[in-house]
Amino acid sequence: MMRTIRKLSLSALVLVIAAGSGAVIADEDAVREWRPSAANNDVTNLASLQRGARYYMNYCLGCHSLEYKRYQRIADDLELPEDLALENLAFTGDELADMVKIAMPPEDAEDWFGMAAPDLTLVSRSRGPDWIYNFLHSFYIDDRTVAGTNNRMLDNAAMPHVLWSLQGLQKAHYDEEGSFVGFETVREGRMSHEEYDRTVRDIVNFLDYVGEPIQTDRKRIGFWVLAFIGVFTFLSYLLYKDYWRDVK
Amino acid sequence: MQNKSNQGGGTVGDWINDRLPYRQFVEDQLTGYYAPKNFNFWYFFGSLALLVLVIQIVTGIFLTMSYKPSADGAFASVEYIMRDVEWGWLIRYMHSTGASMFFLVVYLHMFRGLMYGSYKKPRELLWIFGMLIYVVLMAEAFFGYLLPWGQMSYWGAQVIISLFSVLPGIGEPLAIWIRGDYLISDVTLNRFFALHVVALPLVLIGLIFFHLVALRQTGSNNPDGIEIKENKGPDGKPVDGIPFHPYYTVKDIVGVGVFLALFFAIVFFAPTFLDLFLKPANFIPADPLQTPEYVPPVWYFTPFYAILAAIPDQVGGVIAMGLAILVLFAMPWIDRHPVKSIRYRSFLYKALLMSFAFGFIVLGYLGLKPATTLYNELALRFTEFYFMFFIISWVYSEPRSRNYYYGAFAIVVALIAVIDLVRDMAGISWIALLVMIAVTAFFLLLPAHTRLNESKPVPERLTS
Incomplete structure (x- = not known):
């Protein structure tokens, strides 16, 4: 039963995307040039991390687990009180001490998408934050794929454009030689370009943090360690100079 | 003095020394060991290599407390160390940075030997023990690199082991013998763990012992390449020599300070070191069915890998x-x-x-x-x-x-x-x-x- 419903909702998504692409009117002025750029996210920005966590739980966690990550750690690091964390992060009925797992069985995922959605705990370390940022920006309509969309960063991505209701739908434009120029919005989403850009950056920021939760603390501690070693080295230099006065 | 302590007098030091001649040992190895007085920058790397060895052994012991050497559990246990073990991230980063720094220090140490002719008579054996240490260190690094069980671990080991299989006749059986299987598997991971954690460290320490014994026999070379033992004063001590302790111990501590500053700058601020020390693809669990597009070895092997690929x-x-x-x-x-x-x-x-x-x-x-x-x-x-x-x-x-x-x-x-x-x-x-x-x-x-x-x-x- 559940399976049929999911299948239906997926085909509904494809239908909507197809409908959107039907309404395409070529307008060269509307083409925005696009090329990959840096994410410029800031893992010390707590508000951004909290927003990113919420977006992730609502839009990504349906398919993508964070299997090496505990809800509790997210709540602690993002300074979320326990009740808020339970309500906003672990709303699937998990305990805070649990790892962030998904309910979708991998076999079903393979059935629906051709492959199980990868775990994203370490995606910011293997692909890098910039890649995720550009990936989430560059879905475009492509009738030849099962999902109805394709992606500039990952050709023939099995993943559909999950954030389409936020970003809207865009079409890729190419010049006469067939090289990519940019995107044209063919269906507005709920967010403006700026709002969507911020949303994507928040998600990237959250994933960057999840990839290496210690990174902010690590730099803070590192400063004091180096300061200590600096003093130690200076004193040992004075000791050395003193001992070596009589050599030669 | 001997008599005094036997009669129950004397210090605790005397009591111990009568039973364990540590004073003679310190005299032989440190205070009475004369080293040339003109050591320069290049002479820090021997003691630094010893320091990195200690860092690797200590952090390695703590890593084995939480690491699981199995194909199912290895990758997750490394992430467990990075996330849930207290200070686990620091221990792991120190170990991964230490591996690279070991080679950096050893390469500089070897280049010092080449520059000042330290391999020449009478130090041929000293040089050969050093080379053996280098080769064992390469094996140690190779076995250790498989343990995180990421994509680079898996396919890097695959590439290196397949080098043996090209040897005519014995190649393929040899590769299977090394792997313990027809492909790299749980069996391979387990034996690499045993070799990395027990066997090779023991060999390494043994070789370092012989390296140091040989050094004590011939004495250190120096930037001038002159034998200080050939010019002794009336007291029988080399005119151009100074006791290793305290002179070079206090000097080496300065080197340790500078080295640790560099070491911890990497550990705390750039642990992947531009993706050279920890590679992005190694944050993906090993997948025997999916070959990465490009499998470059870790930087310290690349000169030899380039020679391999050039032919x-x-x-x-x-x-x-x-x-x-x-x-x-x-x-x-x-x-x-x-x-x-x-x-x-x-x-x-x-x-x-x-x-x-x-x-x-x-x-x-x-x-x-x-x-x-x-x-x-x-x-x-x-x-x-x-x-x-x-x-x-x-x-x-x-x-x-x-x-x-x-x-x-x-x-x-x-x-x-x-x-x-x-x-x-x-x-x-x-x-x-x-x-x-x-x-x-x-x-x-x-x-x-x-x-x-x-x-x-x-x-x-x-x-x-």
């Missing part, structure tokens, strides 16, 4: 790579020039050694990059130069006649030509070939007609 023939490549390491063992018998230190060697020898070091770094860079036509050509030429270094060093060992240089030049050029003939003629870059001939002429014809290969006089006493 179009697989078996030839493996042999060249093995030879590139083995030939270093023979250094004491290749370069027999009486002048040890680069300070007093000829202009041409200085140029030769510097070019060799430069070429080694270029090979290291090329080994990191995916192959292109240009890179392949460069790798082949720098491989040729790598081996030329040893031939020319041998030629430079004693005064040669003009005809000898002509002959050596002809032989080297002929060797280069044969290599070009054997490989695909269409692939030859004539410019590169001409450069190789010019380089050969520079090192082997200039000595016949100029005084550029004349050594400087070596002073009687240490300079500074």
